[in-house]
Ligand code: FES
């Protein structure tokens with residue numbers, strides 16, 4: 001088993017680690033760094049529960065070997081709040097009840113964050129299409145749609 005030194009910037013902090021070549025990013029985040037907000041669902045890249053941002057792009061941490069993230073910037077759900085203040089997307093999910101059991105929620109929140117960076121004022125169809133890779137076993141899709149819509153409102157200049 002070969003081991004590799006990697007340097008990851010996770011939620012703004014540099015992490016220098018030695019990981020086996022086959023270790024997946026979700027294992028590095030959860031088991032080595034204690035960032036258990038990233039959830040393991042299907043483990044085959046279908047459900048979106050393990051979504052994190054890699055250099056701002058959504059990736060499935062259950063598919064990506066950690067060595068491929070060497071030198072890259074990773075944001076997990078733990079990295080979204082600033083000075084104890086929830087991000088607009090997190091706040092919107094709270095306001096609109098966009099979660100039930102919560103297993104899919106970190107992935108939903110990160111997917112919505114990526115969407116609103118690309119398209120700050122998405123239509124409902126754009127939200128639905130973007131979020132199709134994030135499944136919710138509790139089937140709270142209407143509330144998730146409401147949450148993303150609300151997050152777009154909160155992100156607008158002058159929003160409360
Ligand atoms: S756990 Fe990674 S996509 Fe389902």
Ligand code: FES
Pocket residue numbers: 098099100101102103104105135136137138139140
């Ligand atoms: S809130 Fe339970 S899986 Fe989505």
